Amino acid sequence: MVAHVWFEQASPLAGAPGVAALEVDADSWSRVALDVAATAGRLVAFWAEARPAGGSWLRATYAAEPGVLVASLALPPGEREYHGLHEVFPAAARMQRAVADLSGPEARGGDRRGWLRHAAWPTGFLPLVDAGEPAPPAAAVTDNYPFVRVTGDGVHEIAVGPVHAGIIEPGHFRFSVVGEKVLRLEERLGYVHKGIERRLAGRLLGDGHRLAARVSGDSAVAFSWAYCQALEGIAGTALPPRAAWLRALALELERLANHLGDLGALGNDAGFAFGLAQFSRLKESLLRLTERVFTQRYLMDFVVPGGVAVDAAAGAEAAIDGFMATLAAEVMRLRQVYDEHAGLRDRFSGAGLVTPDLARRLGLTGLAGRASGQAFDLRIDLPCHPYDELRPVKAAASEGDVEARVAVRFDEVAESCRLVRDIIARLPEGPHRVEPACPPEGAMGIGLIEGWRGPVLVSLTAGPDGTVRRCHPHDPSWHNWPVLEHAVVDNIVPDFPLINKSFNLSYSGHDL
Amino acid sequence: MWKTLQQIAVTGIVTEPAPAADPGLKLRDALQERILGIMGRALCIRAVDAGSCNGCELEIHALNNPVYNLEGLGIRFVASPRHADLLLVTGPVARSMEAALLATWEATPEPRLVVAIGDCGCTGGVFGESYASCGRVSNVIPVDVAVPGCPPSPVRIMAGILAAITPGADARHGPTPSGLAERAP
Numbered sequence: 001m002v003a004h005v006w007f008e009q010a011s012p013l014a015g016a017p018g019v020a021a022l023e024v025d026a027d028s029w030s031r032v033a034l035d036v037a038a039t040a041g042r043l044v045a046f047w048a049e050a051r052p053a054g055g056s057w058l059r060a061t062y063a064a065e066p067g068v069l070v071a072s073l074a075l076p077p078g079e080r081e082y083h084g085l086h087e088v089f090p091a092a093a094r095m096q097r098a099v100a101d102l103s104g105p106e107a108r109g110g111d112r113r114g115w116l117r118h119a120a121w122p123t124g125f126l127p128l129v130d131a132g133e134p135a136p137p138a139a140a141v142t143d144n145y146p147f148v149r150v151t152g153d154g155v156h157e158i159a160v161g162p163v164h165a166g167i168i169e170p171g172h173f174r175f176s177v178v179g180e181k182v183l184r185l186e187e188r189l190g191y192v193h194k195g196i197e198r199r200l201a202g203r204l205l206g207d208g209h210r211l212a213a214r215v216s217g218d219s220a221v222a223f224s225w226a227y228c229q230a231l232e233g234i235a236g237t238a239l240p241p242r243a244a245w246l247r248a249l250a251l252e253l254e255r256l257a258n259h260l261g262d263l264g265a266l267g268n269d270a271g272f273a274f275g276l277a278q279f280s281r282l283k284e285s286l287l288r289l290t291e292r293v294f295t296q297r298y299l300m301d302f303v304v305p306g307g308v309a310v311d312a313a314a315g316a317e318a319a320i321d322g323f324m325a326t327l328a329a330e331v332m333r334l335r336q337v338y339d340e341h342a343g344l345r346d347r348f349s350g351a352g353l354v355t356p357d358l359a360r361r362l363g364l365t366g367l368a369g370r371a372s373g374q375a376f377d378l379r380i381d382l383p384c385h386p387y388d389e390l391r392p393v394k395a396a397a398s399e400g401d402v403e404a405r406v407a408v409r410f411d412e413v414a415e416s417c418r419l420v421r422d423i424i425a426r427l428p429e430g431p432h433r434v435e436p437a438c439p440p441e442g443a444m445g446i447g448l449i450e451g452w453r454g455p456v457l458v459s460l461t462a463g464p465d466g467t468v469r470r471c472h473p474h475d476p477s478w479h480n481w482p483v484l485e486h487a488v489v490d491n492i493v494p495d496f497p498l499i500n501k502s503f504n505l506s507y508s509g510h511d512l
Numbered sequence: 513m514w515k516t517l518q519q520i521a522v523t524g525i526v527t528e529p530a531p532a533a534d535p536g537l538k539l540r541d542a543l544q545e546r547i548l549g550i551m552g553r554a555l556c557i558r559a560v561d562a563g564s565c566n567g568c569e570l571e572i573h574a575l576n577n578p579v580y581n582l583e584g585l586g587i588r589f590v591a592s593p594r595h596a597d598l599l600l601v602t603g604p605v606a607r608s609m610e611a612a613l614l615a616t617w618e619a620t621p622e623p624r625l626v627v628a629i630g631d632c633g634c635t636g637g638v639f640g641e642s643y644a645s646c647g648r649v650s651n652v653i654p655v656d657v658a659v660p661g662c663p664p665s666p667v668r669i670m671a672g673i674l675a676a677i678t679p680g681a682d683a684r685h686g687p688t689p690s691g692l693a694e695r696a697p
Binding site for chain 2: 118119120125127133134136137140142163165166167168169170190191192193194195196198199210211214215216217218220274277280281283284287297298300301333334336340341506507508511
């Protein structure tokens with residue numbers, strides 16, 4: 001059977017276009033996964049929700065022809081185990097461990113080590129199920145995580161983190177090396193778990209976007225838009241056209257800011273400080289433009305339910321248009337400098353290789369996926385308004401090394417400059433915000449937005465009196481962190497910062 | 513090489529003047545003026561993300577861009593707390609980062625300064641205190657200067673860092689820690 005047969009049985013879900021929901025039994029649960037994999041589909045997210053009647057819903061979201069499918073399996077009270085998806089989709093392994101830590105259900109045959117729970121709260125306390133707060137530990141505690149040991153002649157370990165030697169988020173990397181060569185990397189994340197999902201539950205629906213925007217600060221627009229898309233979907237609120245276009249403008253500005261920052265940092269990590277100076281100067285100008293137009297350098301509270309918080313400043317169109325023309329020209333000039341720099345080419349080329357075949361099997365997604373032949377971009381493949389009219393051009397490469405991830409960023413910067421100018425030229429008139437309606441209790445919606453790093457998903461279920469019953473924000477970093485472990489094998493340790501930066505994954509967005 | 517040199521020449525120097533120290537951000541006076549006079553000329557900072565959303569990190573990164581050019585003031589980021597005079601701490605402190613933050617603080621030689629960055633570092637912000645979050649930085653280590661904002665702009669962060677090391681920037685004129693706590697949502 002192929003995936004579209006399941007889509008035919010599914011019913012449409014509110015929020016992002018092309019999303020359908022299907023309740024399945026234990027047998028179909030595994031068959032859906034196999035069929036999606038057989039039709040070159042991908043796992044988008046996996047999470048659990050407590051059922052009001054007891055037990056849990058397990059929800060697996062897939063992207064496959066012809067859209068996105070949310071398959072839900074009901075787990076009755078008392079039943080703790082289910083058939084894991086990790087054998088079909090390796091990326092599911094860590095999501096399953098997170099579900100076990102936060103909600104209880106455990107995957108049969110899966111890795112039983114804790115993932116997001118370290119030692120900060122007691123075993124047996126399930127943050128997304130149990131009421132009340134456990135007593136905090138008397139003193140700061142750490143646990144003893146059983147890393148996989150590599151043994152043999154000359155093998156030694158390098159332990160890095162959680163506090164890193166730079167301005168970076170915390171996480172732990174355990175390298176097993178021989179001389180300079182990396183034999184194995186094992187990541188340990190979860191250090192910045194700060195209880196976002198539990199804090200979202202019970203919050204007012206009209207306020208949840210503020211927390212969603214702070215799931216990963218570098219993707220604030222993507223997450224707050226995905227949250228609002230889900231909310232507006234279940235509330236039946238029609239977004240004013242101007243608001244949709246302004247959101248797209250903000251999303252492209254966010255993409256540009258992050259790409260410019262990364263292009264500079266990648267030059268710097270390869271010893272080319274000129275790149276950092278130039279690109280961080282351009283990024284600073286872009287942030288100042290963003291502040292002039294929307295009053296904030298980083299648009300943390302810009303996307304709100306029913307529209308956007310502020311309209312573009314008067315006369316902004318001409319300023320944005322002129323800026324984008326200059327930016328595109330400057331970046332093109334710098335791209336030439338990067339391309340012609342022998343030292344950079346030497347460090348970029350072949351480093352951190354992820355072949356298209358490996359990328360497909362492991363489910364590499366987003367920007368990094370597009371550099372390894374996984375040409376998927378929600379803005380093109382499942383466009384929400386106004387991307388259906390904007391018709392962006394997809395960046396694609398198949399070499400899968402640092403150089404390819406740099407090239408995809410350059411291509412996307414050029415395309416985003418073009419999109420921003422296009423948006424400005426076609427910006428519809430009208431209100432930028434409407435009052436959203438209150439959705440019925442139990443209604444569920446999905447938001448899906450292509451952030452700068454990759455597809456961002458927010459699942460939202462309404463509770464009573466305009467509150468959140470359950471909200472699950474999902475960052476593409478969940479899929480790409482495990483692939484980084486593969487990308488670094490056989491590279492030398494000093495290339496790790498460069499390879500890591502070329503993925504630039506979120507810790508906060510993953511740890512929640 | 514020619515294009516690189518040309519670009520450098522065309523760009524010129526874009527660095528802007530640094531802001532003045534803002535004593536209003538100061539919570540306490542931990543150091544004598546004599547020591548501040550020495551430290552203020554060459555300060556080493558260790559950045560610690562104790563649980564932030566990474567928004568504050570983006571603005572801390574900006575301190576090193578050519579426009580703010582923090583290093584031009586003799587202030588630089590170092591890779592080890594043992595080399596640092598000041599810890600720049602972001603985030604609500606995630607409970608799983610509490611031990612690491614304490615260890616970093618203990619590894620920093622005295623006299624050490626702590627500047628908490630962002631609404632979350634100042635009050636716990638939108639994340640507050642919970643099973644997974646210890647809330648504001650001062651719940652875990654003593655804080656000298658707190659810079660609110662979500663995220664605070666590079667200029668505000670600089671004004672906070674300078675308040676910590678500028679002799680005569682007196683905390684008595686600034687808000688008390690409880691005054692800041694009232695900002696909590």
